Amino acid sequence: MLKYLLLPLIVFSGSAFSNVIHEERSLYRNIIVEETSDLRCLKFNTKSSQTSQSCMYKSNPDKLVFNYTKLTFASLLVTDNPKSVLIIGLGGGTLSNVIHELYPTANIHNVEIDPAVTKVARDYFNFIENDLVTSSVQDGRIFIKRAAIKKQKYDWIILDAFNGDYIPEHLLTKEFFEEVQSVLADGGVIAANTFSSSKLYEHESATYHAVFGDFINVSRENRSNRIILAGLKSIPSEAQINTRVNALAPKLVKYGVDIKAISQLMHFTKDGQDWPADTKVLTDQYSPANLLNF
Structure with a gap:
């Protein structure tokens, strides 16, 4: 290198x-x-x-900067006390650090394809590693294939891989999502960081729905990011969500996360799909890279 x-x-x-x-x-x-x-x-x-x-x-490393990282914590409104967390795509290690602080006994594993990114996260972004917070240098899809063979399960799977232009194509297909589903624990949730403004929006939505059924979009109006919450066996009631909001709000305030406001940004596809019924699902054979230029 x-x-x-x-x-x-x-x-x-x-x-x-x-x-x-x-x-x-x-x-x-x-x-x-x-x-x-x-x-x-x-x-x-x-x-x-x-x-x-x-x-x-630099003066307050705990406070989250990006909108999407804050939206990711909507995951905690639909699942309780994750004990095993898998993050595909490390970046600076921000999500891993916050989750470790929130759940200090949880096992967190980060997967990053680029060893240089992992080193930069350690050297410049205070990325925490210890017996419970680990990382590996590997393609995310290969890692999940091997995890499935080992019958490993995760309560919270965060898909946050990005190559600089968009999400890598092989991490956007029906076959990949089926592999992710196979390592999701009962009662767990998949949180995928993607975009509302992408020309692949409808294809991505159709593909998630084809594998997981109804899911939740979390997005702010007129913002490009969206978080997809998928893999849920059942959608929590409004009362359950409100109970979790009240429990989480004081814990998340130090990170600049207004979980009550975020709970109002959850849009359920069971209440209406915003993509045409005949939208083509992305597969390993059909993943149009030309649409990535948005």
């Missing part, structure tokens, strides 16, 4: 100066760690875009 460090580089970005404190070319992409005032961000620089994968406030 070709790796190099650059001396700090000052660039002008918008209304603030940005300081590149680390840059390297990994096997998969250009990786940049950039600071702007109090904000430190991990970015992937690809041919078509430069996107922030993870950010933290």
